[in-house]
Amino acid sequence: xxxxxxxxxxxxxxxxxxxxxxxxxxxxxxxxxxxxxxxxxxxxxxxxxxxxxxxxxxxxxxxxxxxxxxxxxxxxxxxxxxxxxxxxxxxxxxxxxxxxxxxxxxxxxxxxxx
Amino acid sequence: xxxxxxxxxxxxxxxxxxxxxxxxxxxxxxxxxxxxxxxxxxxxxxxxxxxxxxxxxxxxxxxxxxxxxxxxxxxxxxxxxxxxxxxxxxxxxxxxxxxxxxxxxxxxxxx
Numbered sequence: 001x002x003x004x005x006x007x008x009x010x011x012x013x014x015x016x017x018x019x020x021x022x023x024x025x026x027x028x029x030x031x032x033x034x035x036x037x038x039x040x041x042x043x044x045x046x047x048x049x050x051x052x053x054x055x056x057x058x059x060x061x062x063x064x065x066x067x068x069x070x071x072x073x074x075x076x077x078x079x080x081x082x083x084x085x086x087x088x089x090x091x092x093x094x095x096x097x098x099x100x101x102x103x104x105x106x107x108x109x110x111x112x113x114x
Numbered sequence: 115x116x117x118x119x120x121x122x123x124x125x126x127x128x129x130x131x132x133x134x135x136x137x138x139x140x141x142x143x144x145x146x147x148x149x150x151x152x153x154x155x156x157x158x159x160x161x162x163x164x165x166x167x168x169x170x171x172x173x174x175x176x177x178x179x180x181x182x183x184x185x186x187x188x189x190x191x192x193x194x195x196x197x198x199x200x201x202x203x204x205x206x207x208x209x210x211x212x213x214x215x216x217x218x219x220x221x222x223x224x225x
Contacts, residue, residue, distance in 0.1 A: 031210060031211060033213075035215075040217070041217050042118075042120075042202055042204075042215030042217045042218055043204075043213070043215045044215070045213065045214075048212060050209075050210050056210065058212065059214075090158070094211060096211045101148075101206050101211050102148075102160055102163065103160075103211075105157040105159075107156070107157050108156075
């Protein structure tokens, strides 16, 4: 299993551009999450999904959109990029059971908006 | 607002010593807690989870949870230079099992 994969690894955007961060997991996990991590800070939840076709906002959803058409994929869309969206973005997935809630993280996408 | 607070550090300990990392949380609905290790430029890696009051040991790591005091800690015994990283405390709550992270504590183990 590859686990959680993210593309691209790095990206530089100009203000006002748009892009989609890709996230794929091959563990058949129902739950998927997008976080952002600013320098020296913890991770903040942007959006999450509990299954295909079901998404909901996290703590910092403004400026982002998501979709979940399959169990495996959970892309994050940035519309009209702003410097405040410069961050490292992590995708995670989990299969919550009574005995464990472990979230598995992808390698991250480092985004700079200039 | 649900918050998880960590002693911000940075924390330095000599090799072989015990490193103590602490975390408090505000949401009494948080059911489980996690300690993630994050090396610079890498993604978080789970090292301990704890679901009930008391201690949980795994090798050199011991997690402690006190729900009455809303306090979680991580002890690293016989610290090694390879333990040098940022440690993130996180609590989980809600039907979608959302994680709320603290800002992390940077640990340096000096040879």
